[in-house]
Amino acid sequence: MKKFLRTLALGAALATTCYAHWTYDRIIVNGEVIGEPWQYVRRHSNGNNFLSDVTSNDMRCNINGDISGANTSTYPVHAGDQLGFTIKDTFGHPGPQQVYISKAPADVKDYDGSGDWAKIYTLSNCETKGCGTGDGTVKWATYRAQTFNFKLPAEIPAGEYLLRAEGLAIHAAQKVEGAQLYVACAQIRVTGNGTGLPGPTIKVPGDYTANSTGILIPKIWSQITNYTSPGPRLWPAGTEEVHMLDGKVKE
Template structure:
């Protein structure tokens, strides 16, 4: 059998890699996919490509994501609702999925994400019986996910917020700027009687460094036996990482 010409081999390799990339284009509310792509998620100009510079303001809502708020609708939700994101293409690399939230000082359409961010969700390694973890090597609950759900904290005060999805691919994270970040922000308006104070908080940029735990990993990804996600502790206090994907969505009528 003849081998592919060099040019075709490169194209095939790039296509395979690109298919493993993803972005987030719609939100899920109480298991229902809401609206059209980019209707409630800020449309960035980075396609399904990744970010690698944690010192950039692009880490907030991706490239040009800070400019598109005015063209993005804001969806009304209640504190305590089950929210989620759809993943365009598929979560095709090893690594965690995280969600941060940041309250806008006024209209979220005008908010640049420069305020405080609290982490409310992490989906990390898989610990279900069918994960095949007997060899001690980390398996990922995120792998091949196309949707995921999480709970919006009931303690969250009323207001308008950016809801930031962050997937991290760690297959090249043994070198500086090797970790790949896939980021997008939804705009939500929260109705609530909650009086909680989200925290601990970080800022983007500033909350991560190039050698933060979970971003720079000394070992080859396929050999690590444990993993700690970057960022602050989950809020509310006592919230635990998820280790099983909740990808439930309702069928359209």
């Protein structure tokens, strides 16, 4: 009987862990979920598991995501469209959600993501008015989400791009390499008249370190009273982090 109970408890713990993890498998364009899972998002071999070594090339498009472009379709979008990702499972941990773009030098199917990346979106913590408890600790806009949406900048030049989703779970980030990163890349072909120069840009890997602000936090997540997301400033200039207000994501 004791063995059965231990087995049952272990199964429940594994189910909880699996439920808390996630990956990205489809894109959303102007409110419509597009295609089949992995049709426009590069399939990786990491399941819904996280990455913790921010110096690894896997941080670009996840494990084997750099070589799966040839088997991934590229979806046409227009500069200024509303885009998004669907999540397989759910954002089951506290932390921000960010989106980066990198222009391919030619066919995005052949691009490994070694070029420049600009950050275009951050969905982060709740603003004070909508946090509910009034205790000063950070609440998270992404918790238990199953989709998220953002605007592709109207300024983005035409071309083929990797669109990289990055979810950062910080529930163990008070220790070095305790932060959990979940990443995947979609392939898009942008049309329009944008003439902006995305930036500031970073390399992936290259910008994040194990001790970066937002990657390593000073104390357990439930006790922190403010949070700064990792990475460069958002592009275009003047773009602000998205927060929650009164229990809803601000659009």
